[in-house]
Amino acid sequence: LLWTLLTQGMENMDRDVESIQKHIVNHCQFTLARTQFNLDSFGLYQATALSIKDHLLGMWNVTQQTFTNKDVKRVYYLSLEFLVGRALQNAVLNLDIEGEYSQALMELGTDLEKLYEEEKDAALGNGGLGRLAACFMDSLATLDYPAWGYGIRYRYGMFAQKIVDGAQVEFPDYWISYLNVWEIPRIDVSYSVRFYGEVRVVSDSPRVVEWVGGEVVQAVAYDVPIPGYGTKNCINLRLWSAKPAKEFDLQSFNQGDYLGAIEDRHKSENISQVLYPNDNTYMGKELRLKQQYFFVRATLQDILRRFLKRPREWEELPDKVAIQLNDTHPSIGIVELLRILVDEHGLEFERAWGIVVKSFHFTNHTVLPEALEKWPVELLGHLLPRHLDLIYDINYRFLQQVQAWRPGDMDVLARMSLIDEAHPRSIRMANLAIIGSTHVNGVAALHTQLLKTTIFKDFCEFFGESKFQNKTNGVTPRRWLHQANPGLAAVITSWLESDAWIANLDELAGLRAHIDNPELAADFARVKRANKVRLAELIQSTNGIEVDPDALFDIQVKRIHEYKRQLMNILAVIVRYLAIKEAVAGGASKAELAAAFVARVSIFAGKAAPGYHNAKRIIRLITAVADVVNNDPDVGSLLKVVFMPNYNVSLAEVIFPGTDLSEQISCSGMEASGTGVGKATLNGALLICTMDGASIEIAEEIGHDQVFVFGALASEVDGLRAQVQFNTPPDCAPLAKAKAAIRDGTFGNYDEFPLLLDSFSGRNDYYLINTDFESYLDAQARADAVYRDQDAWLRKAILSTAGMGFFSSDRTIRQYAEEIWGVKPCPRE
Ligand code: 26M
Numbered sequence: 135l136l137w138t139l140l141t142q143g144m145e146n147m148d149r150d151v152e153s154i155q156k157h158i159v160n161h162c163q164f165t166l167a168r169t170q171f172n173l174d175s176f177g178l179y180q181a182t183a184l185s186i187k188d189h190l191l192g193m194w195n196v197t198q199q200t201f202t203n204k205d206v207k208r209v210y211y212l213s214l215e216f217l218v219g220r221a222l223q224n225a226v227l228n229l230d231i232e233g234e235y236s237q238a239l240m241e242l243g244t245d246l247e248k249l250y251e252e253e254k255d256a257a258l259g260n261g262g263l264g265r266l267a268a269c270f271m272d273s274l275a276t277l278d279y280p281a282w283g284y285g286i287r288y289r290y291g292m293f294a295q296k297i298v299d300g301a302q303v304e305f306p307d308y309w310i311s312y313l314n315v316w317e318i319p320r321i322d323v324s325y326s327v328r329f330y331g332e333v334r335v336v337s338d339s340p341r342v343v344e345w346v347g348g349e350v351v352q353a354v355a356y357d358v359p360i361p362g363y364g365t366k367n368c369i370n371l372r373l374w375s376a377k378p379a380k381e382f383d384l385q386s387f388n389q390g391d392y393l394g395a396i397e398d399r400h401k402s403e404n405i406s407q408v409l410y411p412n413d414n415t416y417m418g419k420e421l422r423l424k425q426q427y428f429f430v431r432a433t434l435q436d437i438l439r440r441f442l443k444r445p446r447e448w449e450e451l452p453d454k455v456a457i458q459l460n461d462t463h464p465s466i467g468i469v470e471l472l473r474i475l476v477d478e479h480g481l482e483f484e485r486a487w488g489i490v491v492k493s494f495h496f497t498n499h500t501v502l503p504e505a506l507e508k509w510p511v512e513l514l515g516h517l518l519p520r521h522l523d524l525i526y527d528i529n530y531r532f533l534q535q536v537q538a539w540r541p542g543d544m545d546v547l548a549r550m551s552l553i554d555e556a557h558p559r560s561i562r563m564a565n566l567a568i569i570g571s572t573h574v575n576g577v578a579a580l581h582t583q584l585l586k587t588t589i590f591k592d593f594c595e596f597f598g599e600s601k602f603q604n605k606t607n608g609v610t611p612r613r614w615l616h617q618a619n620p621g622l623a624a625v626i627t628s629w630l631e632s633d634a635w636i637a638n639l640d641e642l643a644g645l646r647a648h649i650d651n652p653e654l655a656a657d658f659a660r661v662k663r664a665n666k667v668r669l670a671e672l673i674q675s676t677n678g679i680e681v682d683p684d685a686l687f688d689i690q691v692k693r694i695h696e697y698k699r700q701l702m703n704i705l706a707v708i709v710r711y712l713a714i715k716e717a718v719a720g721g722a723s724k725a726e727l728a729a730a731f732v733a734r735v736s737i738f739a740g741k742a743a744p745g746y747h748n749a750k751r752i753i754r755l756i757t758a759v760a761d762v763v764n765n766d767p768d769v770g771s772l773l774k775v776v777f778m779p780n781y782n783v784s785l786a787e788v789i790f791p792g793t794d795l796s797e798q799i800s801c802s803g804m805e806a807s808g809t810g811v812g813k814a815t816l817n818g819a820l821l822i823c824t825m826d827g828a829s830i831e832i833a834e835e836i837g838h839d840q841v842f843v844f845g846a847l848a849s850e851v852d853g854l855r856a857q858v859q860f861n862t863p864p865d866c867a868p869l870a871k872a873k874a875a876i877r878d879g880t881f882g883n884y885d886e887f888p889l890l891l892d893s894f895s896g897r898n899d900y901y902l903i904n905t906d907f908e909s910y911l912d913a914q915a916r917a918d919a920v921y922r923d924q925d926a927w928l929r930k931a932i933l934s935t936a937g938m939g940f941f942s943s944d945r946t947i948r949q950y951a952e953e954i955w956g957v958k959p960c961p962r963e
């Protein structure tokens with residue numbers, strides 16, 4: 135009976151309004167134990183979310199059973215970060231059940247949209263890399279791929295940013311309130327993870343070793359269902375949480391050290407406590423390596439348990455399993471799988487290595503040298519002694535092949551070795567990830583080209599080009615258009631007479647057929663204006679600044695990093711401010727000012743890594759400039775500067791739809807892809823950019839006329855840097871003026887400013903701000919000129935949206951599936 139009922143009940147949840155209401159009220163009373171006297175909006179949000187989750191679980195169960203029954207090859211996406219954001223609205227829209235739920239809630243006296251706002255973001259990621267993983271999960275589910283995501287259930291996600299006296303202050307993000315409605319704790323799905331200890335030789339020939347002693351912690355699974363759009367498939371994101379291991383506790387308790395044992399419990403729980411808030415910089419902290427190993431150890435045991443449910447040969451592993459490494463962060467997994475096969479299952483080394491390499495694939499997300507992971511040999515050997523042995527074994531065999539390939543070339547050996555012999559000696563995780571994987575990919579065409587010709591050049595020559603692929607990033611149109619911009623979504627659907635674009639973004643090209651129709655332009659204008667009003671209201675409430683929705687909204691929102699050049703942006707804002715001041719001083723009338731300057735709002739948002747001083751100084755400069763400009767009566771509404779605090783996924787969902795002009799102005803060659811501008815362009819923003827990352831391909835797809843391009847090319851950067859070193863040019867005039875204004879206290883006298891100015895002046899100008907400055911100003915002037923001609927602007931905005939089909943993460947995921955993983959869609963039975 136139980137079996138029958140379970141099978142029937144799996145998904146026959148009623149979707150009518152009355153059943154939905156009963157279901158929600160049931161959760162209020164019995165899951166949350168709320169009464170009419172203590173039921174607030176947050177409680178109603180939770181009950182609504184729990185009801186949606188029940189729908190998802192029904193789908194989830196059948197989906198997983200289908201994968202199992204069909205015994206399909208699965209893909210496992212391993213990432214230390216998943217920046218998913220809020221889930222309720224996303225699930226409601228993907229299930230296509232918004233009408234029913236909003237009516238149900240309206241009759242209950244509340245408003246579904248209001249409940250959406252009650253949810254806290256799940257911020258288990260830093261920036262681009264983490265958000266990409268979240269977009270990929272949405273596409274994997276939507277396209278019915280038999281996929282699993284694996285990550286860590288950090289108790290504290292990305293820190294909350296407040297601006298106090300103009301400076302960033304970090305606050306802990308305790309996002310798992312007393313109940314995280316979206317997760318299912320699987321206390322029964324738990325694996326042990328060992329650290330430290332020693333390697334003991336059990337037998338010499340055949341050589342058998344054992345890793346013993348040390349500390350053991352337990353990894354417990356928490357599952358998060360991920361719905362797709364327009365499908366009944368629902369896939370799983372499994373996040374690991376660290377708990378004290380039983381065996382270990384018992385030992386301590388038996389020794390009578392009660393308090394010591396409790397302390398140790400805390401130590402083991404530390405592992406999944408906090409996300410490291412670094413983006414594009416490496417942190418050689420032991421706890422970070424512990425997180426990485428904890429994560430892959432639990433994940434691989436889980437993957438292999440599933441694989442071994444049927445009797446199999448180990449050689450079948452790559453036919454059933456593809457493991458994608460999201461950067462090198464989980465790359466110790468390569469060594470762990472080798473260890474499991476050799477030490478725990480007795481496979482001979484070469485045989486095991488062959489299976490390992492066929493199972494793994496690796497994505498690189500950066501060429502910045504400071505971001506490449508390198509673990510000190512001593513640290514790694516202490517924490518994971520057996521893994522260090524195996525790394526030496528892998529390296530020995532690999533270097534023999536390199537030697538045979540380039541006899542006598544000691545430099546190439548030193549470059550390709552897994553060990554960096556500089557002090558302290560360290561393990562190069564990117565080298566490990568390359569030789570331990572079948573495919574290596576970059577995230578945009580230029581980035582992949584640079585990988586092949588610079589940092590991975592030797593490997594490309596050694597393995598051959600076919601190992602190195604490009605997979606240009608994309609974003610999910612569900613969250614970034616359908617959900618974030620319902621107004622534009624409706625316009626598109628009505629002009630295309632179909633909403634097929636939501637699942638097939640190439641359909642957007644159909645807008646081009648109407649490009650000369652003024653009514654389409656009017657629709658675009660109306661929607662953009664409404665989204666700018668919404669953004670203006672948010673700016674008013676968070677920053678207390680009044681901005682004019684008819685001004686040009688120029689935005690740069692992303693992590694603060696010197697290579698992204700937020701500094702160049704604010705310097706150009708200063709130039710504009712000084713020009714307005716000069717015109718006013720010269721007696722310009724209101725009309726003359728309006729003729730000379732396009733009214734603009736410069737919007738910034740983004741977090742600085744807590745230890746990244748120059749990034750924090752850049753924030754300080756932006757807020758100082760904002761204070762002066764926004765309160766200067768000479769300027770009025772001609773220019774406003776806004777730094778919106780605590781940039782996160784839900785803030786991005788309001789910002790991108792309200793963007794006129796979006797900036798991707800990184801020093802060329804340094805931004806691997808960039809996904810933020812893709813979201814803005816999809817929402818009808820124009821792009822001001824260098825020829826870097828995905829911008830190059832975006833310009834190609836939407837047409838170069840739509841884009842304000844400037845600056846040095848990636849191929850020119852090295853030469854220009856050398857020039858700056860040996861024959862340092864003076865600052866161009868406008869830059870000199872802007873710097874002088876900072877120096878003379880126009881924006882206050884803050885300790886941060888002299889240090890910031892020194893960091894990029896003269897020979898220190900590594901990111902080529904001076905070199906690119908005038909051409910940047912010129913691009914901004916071109917943007918102003920087009921903005922004055924609203925018809926021309928709207929035409930470009932429409933063509934921008936229309937050309938974005940290629941940048942759907944559905945396209946990206948399909949390419950991964952077909953060209954790397956070899957997995958096929960598996961819709962549920
Ligand atoms: C490293 C060590 C310790 C703690 C954290 C890190 C770390 C975390 C995130 C290092 C790098 C991290 O992310 C890099 C990243 O986000 N790269 C971005 O990836 C995007 C998706 O592919 C690209 O669009 C961006 O261009 C790229 O900068």
